Amino acid sequence: MGNEESSPVDESRPPQTLSERTVKALADYILSGKVSKIVVMTGAGISTSAGIPDFRSPETGLYANLARLNLPYAEAVFDIAYFRENPEPFYALAHELYPGKFRPTVTHSFIRLLYDKGLLLKLFTQNIDCLEREAGVPDDKIVEAHGSFARQSCIDCTRPYPREDIERHINAKEIPRCPVCKGLVKPEIVFFGEQLPAAFFENRTLPMQADLCIVLGTSLSVQPFASLPGMIRESTPRLLINKERVGGLGSGTDDVLLLEDCDSGVRKLAKACGWLEELEALWSKTAPKAAAEVAKASSGLPKTKDEALNDEIDKLTREVDDALNLSKRHEEKVRGEKTSGTSSSRSARKTSSPTSTDPGNLHESADGNLNHIFMPRTVTATLAPADSLHPVDEAKKDITASGGDDKQ
Ligand SMILES: [Zn+2]
Secondary structure, three states: OOOOOOOOOOOOOOOOOOOOOOHHHHHHHHHOOOOOOEEEEEOHHHOHHHOOOOOOOOOOOHHHHOHHHOOOOHHHHHEHHHHHHOOHHHHHHHHHHOOOOOOOOHHHHHHHHHHHOOOEEEEEEOOOOOHHHHOOOOHHHEEEOOEEEEEEEEOOOOOEOOHHHHHHHHHOOOOOEOOOOOOEEEEEEOOEOOOOOHHHHHOOOHHHHOOEEEEEOOOOOOOOHHHHHHHOOOOOOEEEEOOOOOOOOOOOOOEEEEOOOHHHHHHHHHHHHOOHHHHHHHHHOOOHHHHHHHHHHHOOOOOOHHHHHHHHHHHHHHHHHOOOOOOHHHHHHHHHOOOOOOOOOOOOOHHHOOOOOOHHHHHOOOOOHHHOOOOOHHHHHHOOOOOOOOOHHHHHHHHHHOOHHHOO
């Protein structure tokens, strides 16, 4: 699926930067010495092979797994108001998802490889799982658009809380509290009712500087994240590795699509660049023990504990998915929203712009900001095509005005 309104580029139109729209040509471009600023944009699809289910997808959603927590409604687990009253369900989820339990995928290691080669300008991720960090991508190269488990703080006085302390509490299935004001401590994952991190807005125009954009494993259905690929200059190549075409990718003259799973796609690119052995070596370092277990599993031996756990999550998920209809009210809300905007780097190619950046989305205090995070894929297709992106300065103003950028 993708945005129906963005038609693929006319095959007869020549690329502006690449010699042709192929992985080989992209590799030649990367190796030409002209590329030094790659912007990578990622979503849940890069972590599914690590065993982390996609929250937003009704097919594989973690929400389903939360049914046993007796939530009043599935999204309550990420609702800040609910969390204040009843933090246990979130912490039960955190116990299952906490970093350290999952191994980065070869895709995460590929991003690390780009960094090692001095090519990574910035990684924008929608994932909260910290697997990019675990693969060795440094903090200052990562923008976690929806927050992550990387930091935690008191929800009342906003004082940062030590990592080792929260780990201890999560492992012990206890609720951590602020030593100063006794407020609840929460990982800085963006909840309903909370602003996106200031870092997202501070770095939002960075893609304009990129000389290559790589979009991996995201349906680009979530704003404002989905606006990022549209920030890329028109002549700058964009690579999409995803199971389906999304967000206008493929409509640009220098867009290359690999419609397949991320791990096989990045291996193809790495191979074309002559980096495959280096990539596999880097990935093998992420968990030598896990690598041995994978080898064991593929040789027909009994499943590892992690694999058994993943199977269990999958099973639970399937059982309850049908009963969940988490997106209805958000869908109605999104339909009612107007899209607007003025200029942007790709504004001349209207059909190629993803859905608009809507600052209205940035401060939906009634239901909270995670509406866009949990917006179902089906909603995107119903949005009107955006003329272009909204000016970033204005979006920044909105954020400043609503006081969302002072969170530590
Ligand atoms: Zn406090």
